Amino acid sequence: MHRTLYDILLDVSKSAMIDAGNLQTAGRLILTAAIDGLQINRAGIWLLTDGKQAIRSKMLMDGDNCIFDCDLQLTRSDYPHYFTSLDSARAVITNDVCAEQNTDFRANYLIPSGITSMLNAPIHHRGEMLGIICCEHQGELRAWTNEEIAFTSALADTYGRAISAAQRNEYEQQLKEINEQLEQKIDDRTNVLQTALRNLNHTQAKLIESEKLASLGRLVSGLAHEINTPLGISVTSSSHCASELNRVQKLYQEDALNEETFALFLAELEDGLGLINDNLHRAATLIQNFKLSGAIHTANEEEAFELRACIELTLKSLQPLLKKNRIDCILAPGPEITLNSYPGAIAQIITNLITNSIHHAFANTIEKKIQLQLERTPERITLHYRDNGCGIADEIRPKIFEPFFTTARRTGGSGLGLSIVYNLVTQKLGGEIVIDADQSSGAAFTIHLSTQ
Ligand SMILES: Nc1ncnc2c1ncn2[C@@H]1O[C@H](COP(=O)(O)OP(=O)(O)O)[C@@H](O)[C@H]1O
Ligand SMILES: [Mg+2]
Numbered sequence: 001m002h003r004t005l006y007d008i009l010l011d012v013s014k015s016a017m018i019d020a021g022n023l024q025t026a027g028r029l030i031l032t033a034a035i036d037g038l039q040i041n042r043a044g045i046w047l048l049t050d051g052k053q054a055i056r057s058k059m060l061m062d063g064d065n066c067i068f069d070c071d072l073q074l075t076r077s078d079y080p081h082y083f084t085s086l087d088s089a090r091a092v093i094t095n096d097v098c099a100e101q102n103t104d105f106r107a108n109y110l111i112p113s114g115i116t117s118m119l120n121a122p123i124h125h126r127g128e129m130l131g132i133i134c135c136e137h138q139g140e141l142r143a144w145t146n147e148e149i150a151f152t153s154a155l156a157d158t159y160g161r162a163i164s165a166a167q168r169n170e171y172e173q174q175l176k177e178i179n180e181q182l183e184q185k186i187d188d189r190t191n192v193l194q195t196a197l198r199n200l201n202h203t204q205a206k207l208i209e210s211e212k213l214a215s216l217g218r219l220v221s222g223l224a225h226e227i228n229t230p231l232g233i234s235v236t237s238s239s240h241c242a243s244e245l246n247r248v249q250k251l252y253q254e255d256a257l258n259e260e261t262f263a264l265f266l267a268e269l270e271d272g273l274g275l276i277n278d279n280l281h282r283a284a285t286l287i288q289n290f291k292l293s294g295a296i297h298t299a300n301e302e303e304a305f306e307l308r309a310c311i312e313l314t315l316k317s318l319q320p321l322l323k324k325n326r327i328d329c330i331l332a333p334g335p336e337i338t339l340n341s342y343p344g345a346i347a348q349i350i351t352n353l354i355t356n357s358i359h360h361a362f363a364n365t366i367e368k369k370i371q372l373q374l375e376r377t378p379e380r381i382t383l384h385y386r387d388n389g390c391g392i393a394d395e396i397r398p399k400i401f402e403p404f405f406t407t408a409r410r411t412g413g414s415g416l417g418l419s420i421v422y423n424l425v426t427q428k429l430g431g432e433i434v435i436d437a438d439q440s441s442g443a444a445f446t447i448h449l450s451t452q
Helices: 005-014 023-038 080-087 106-110 146-253 259-292 307-324 343-361 394-399 417-428
Strands: 042-048 054-062 065-068 073-075 092-094 115-125 128-138 303-306 327-331 338-341 368-376 380-387 432-435 444-450
Touching: 005 023, 005 146, 023 042, 023 054, 023 065, 023 128, 023 146, 042 115, 054 128, 080 092, 106 115, 115 146, 128 146, 146 259, 146 307, 146 417, 303 307, 307 327, 307 343, 307 368, 327 343, 338 343, 343 368, 343 380, 343 417, 417 432
Parallel strands: 327 368
Antiparallel strands: 042 054, 042 128, 054 065, 054 073, 092 115, 115 128, 303 338, 368 380, 380 444, 432 444
């Protein structure tokens, strides 16, 4: 049974191939339908080139044979009448190719191919005419019916639909590629940032370590200075004893040693040895105290200790530095407090606060003073630290505990001193440090530690 044009059109329109985005399969389906519906042998899809100065064959179907992108092209300059009818953007209906003016390519193409009648339906896409579906009839002249014209126009519209689908596919593909590029870019950037962050952490850790070592170094040089005196006295005294011994030995060998000289020598030897003994004891005690102060424990060992003594010993280690800068530093009288905590951390906190006073506070102060004071309530222990220098300006107060914040970058400030203090107080000791509101008479910090 012969299918009606409507049935053929419906089959094409319903086909999933039209919207799949492949223009060749969609075009082939549409041309096959045209050949089948119009009972012709040849049909083709022709697309206008840019500027509509030529029309080029996109695909030609001859019977079952389909040729894609063959090199057939008609130009406006060669066939102006034909292009004028195309410009109307309506179907170009030619019942007799020899009778119509608009088929000015008949001699070159139509007549040699035996084409007698022709039906061109415009392909529209987004309101613009892109080309035509050209149906060619061979043999007897043919008068195209309205139904055939409508059928061909509907097929041409369906090709417009196929173009939309192909474009959508292309956009999706482009979008996918852009997305992939974007993801790649994000990955690359993330890697760069992660590396930068790792480097930064590494540098920060190194700087913190060197600042800790510097504060330890200050304490150690304090100790070295302290034990220098007793060791010096011991060395002098021992060499004096040795030379006395030498002298008395000579007298003895020459048989010139009398009782009085010998008694004097013994007394001198006793004094000398006593001096050596006392001073070596002093040196040993200093080292012992220094150990107890926790300064050389680098803040890491927890133990039971007496807080006041720990602070006093730390101040003693820093005495040469304080003396050199003519600073009067006192720990006000107060209670003894035994703590189970980290004496090394306490020593480091005090060293950093004092070092800061030395570096930042006293440019315009004549009688330089630092005062520390301990208080205790059942719940907590409080250490007040105060110098009588310039104080900490309001605008920098929120930043001074931040790592790397310094107002002394040009003179070698690392900006880590107070951030280490902050970390030691809050993390190592589980306490709290605040900058006192009143800085009018110098910098003042209060450290709270819990008694537990
Ligand atoms: N006792 C103080 N008196 C005045 N300003 C101070 C005092 N202590 C700290 N500061 C300010 O806090 C800043 C941060 O101190 P810190 O973290 O130890 O870094 P740095 O000492 O390397 O500058 C200092 O640069 C200084 O401006
Ligand atoms: Mg500092």
